[in-house]
Amino acid sequence: MKTNTGLMRTELIGLGGIVERNAYLIKRYVWWEVAFFLWTVANTLTIVFIAEGVEASGGTLDVNRQTTILLIGAVIWAYLGIIFEILTETVAWERWEGTIEYTFMAPLSRIVHLGGMGVFAVAYGVLRAGLLFGAIALFFDLEMPQANYVSALVVLAVASVSFIGIGMMTAVLPLISPEKGTQLGFIAQGMLLVVSGVYYSVEILPDFMQAISIISPATYALEGIREAILEGASVGDLWGELWALAVIGVISVPLGLATFKRGETHAKRHGKLKRSG
Amino acid sequence: MSHSITHERLHEPAERSSIPAVSVTALRKEFVRRQGNLLQRKRRPVSALDGVTFEVARGECVAILGQNGSGKSTLVRLLSTLLLPDGGSAVIFGHDVEKNPKAVRRLVNRVSVEASFFKKMSAMENLGYAARFYGMTAGETRHRIPEILTGVGFPAERRNESMEELSRGMQQKVALARALLTSPVLLLLDEPTTGLDPRSKLEVQDFIRAMRAAHDATIVLCTHDLNEAESLAERVGILDGGRLLALEPAPQLKARYAADTLEEAFFVATGRSFEDEPEAEAEENE
Numbered sequence: 001m002k003t004n005t006g007l008m009r010t011e012l013i014g015l016g017g018i019v020e021r022n023a024y025l026i027k028r029y030v031w032w033e034v035a036f037f038l039w040t041v042a043n044t045l046t047i048v049f050i051a052e053g054v055e056a057s058g059g060t061l062d063v064n065r066q067t068t069i070l071l072i073g074a075v076i077w078a079y080l081g082i083i084f085e086i087l088t089e090t091v092a093w094e095r096w097e098g099t100i101e102y103t104f105m106a107p108l109s110r111i112v113h114l115g116g117m118g119v120f121a122v123a124y125g126v127l128r129a130g131l132l133f134g135a136i137a138l139f140f141d142l143e144m145p146q147a148n149y150v151s152a153l154v155v156l157a158v159a160s161v162s163f164i165g166i167g168m169m170t171a172v173l174p175l176i177s178p179e180k181g182t183q184l185g186f187i188a189q190g191m192l193l194v195v196s197g198v199y200y201s202v203e204i205l206p207d208f209m210q211a212i213s214i215i216s217p218a219t220y221a222l223e224g225i226r227e228a229i230l231e232g233a234s235v236g237d238l239w240g241e242l243w244a245l246a247v248i249g250v251i252s253v254p255l256g257l258a259t260f261k262r263g264e265t266h267a268k269r270h271g272k273l274k275r276s277g
Numbered sequence: 278m279s280h281s282i283t284h285e286r287l288h289e290p291a292e293r294s295s296i297p298a299v300s301v302t303a304l305r306k307e308f309v310r311r312q313g314n315l316l317q318r319k320r321r322p323v324s325a326l327d328g329v330t331f332e333v334a335r336g337e338c339v340a341i342l343g344q345n346g347s348g349k350s351t352l353v354r355l356l357s358t359l360l361l362p363d364g365g366s367a368v369i370f371g372h373d374v375e376k377n378p379k380a381v382r383r384l385v386n387r388v389s390v391e392a393s394f395f396k397k398m399s400a401m402e403n404l405g406y407a408a409r410f411y412g413m414t415a416g417e418t419r420h421r422i423p424e425i426l427t428g429v430g431f432p433a434e435r436r437n438e439s440m441e442e443l444s445r446g447m448q449q450k451v452a453l454a455r456a457l458l459t460s461p462v463l464l465l466l467d468e469p470t471t472g473l474d475p476r477s478k479l480e481v482q483d484f485i486r487a488m489r490a491a492h493d494a495t496i497v498l499c500t501h502d503l504n505e506a507e508s509l510a511e512r513v514g515i516l517d518g519g520r521l522l523a524l525e526p527a528p529q530l531k532a533r534y535a536a537d538t539l540e541e542a543f544f545v546a547t548g549r550s551f552e553d554e555p556e557a558e559a560e561e562n563e
Contacts, residue, residue, distance in 0.1 A: 014410045101357070
């Protein structure tokens, strides 16, 4: 029988296989990726121009600061969208290609399978978010003299653990509903961000939404990244946000895995773990 | 991956010869069919497998004959841990498919009627991806994949073409290569030659024979090709309406039903011609 070390090695090779496959697919669909990136840039611009629009229509606000706040919100929205999209593709894309049965009958533990998707999603999401941030910043004469990008990346990295956990929960949706499950992932993304102060402070939200914002990792991610970029907060200064994100991450990953496994059991019970759903 | 590695995934040596490769006992699977509109929706259970019992010895090739909707694919999915049984049990080399699916997955691979690959990826990339799940590194597969592709008669110059550029027969050869790459102790073949041209069909069948001879794999072949069943398998079973009516060597099966051919035996056993398509009640959910 294989030793634990041997089994661990096998699992890690499997995780690498998931990342490798996603990299192949990005390469094969690179022009589609470019097109979607341009769409994201356009979508982000529609949000970020709002600050200048308010000033142009007679409003008074710190345009530089407000534009940066909107930019961070839009970049996090796009980042979260990629994380959820890639994790939801764990089922949706494999079903479309017809490979789902081969992947789910392989001797790879589900945590490693989903973890591999999460690792790739974070790597690709960070790269894409960085490009998006830079591309949008070119449109505006933004000044971020105090920005602490290292702190912002640390917050994003810790928040990503929670995002992967929640993404695991959304990944189960196409197993339950092959037709509409993927779209439900976008609903989860919107619901998460609307309570998290994506383009505004959570303090303006109704009380019940503020209560929900406390358990949303996006709340702490947005606050922490804005403090790092606008105020130059160090990692030590952001301990409150990082601690909250770590706690949510520790809870959300096992919860996400348990949710996925429950969905997988449901699919196996009802014959939905197959190419045509 | 050598055959000896495959052996390591089995039980201790003393157990290897004593336990059957596949032991299925009173296996049941039902699906629910929904009928009616939103206000008057009814749920009707449809039986896909109904108390199926059989054993397959290690190294044996068993063919299961059945029409569309007979339960063949459901049986393969249960044995490959993609479905959970509603009753009975299925045990692969001593591992219950429901209680210990991960151990079963290390021993089993399958080839189905659809080749099922990432269409934009090449044969090399698809096989590399599949191999990683079984713990094979890029260094190990760099030479192994070309060897296996050559073994199944796949042209070397097409290894890096995307799968969507390949014919159905070529794709099915890559599917066989994928199954062989992981050195399965039990190979489940679910209509592996359906839809192939006669030449490709013969090539695939020859390869299955060669693979058995070289690797001592146990094979469960689900098919509705009577000649294929008779030429490849030591025993042939008839699955009809989710019930296994018989499982015997082809000559005994014919003798049991006083038939000259398997087609006649099927007709006597089921009351239907093999070409007649039954109302595929459970097929939609299989």
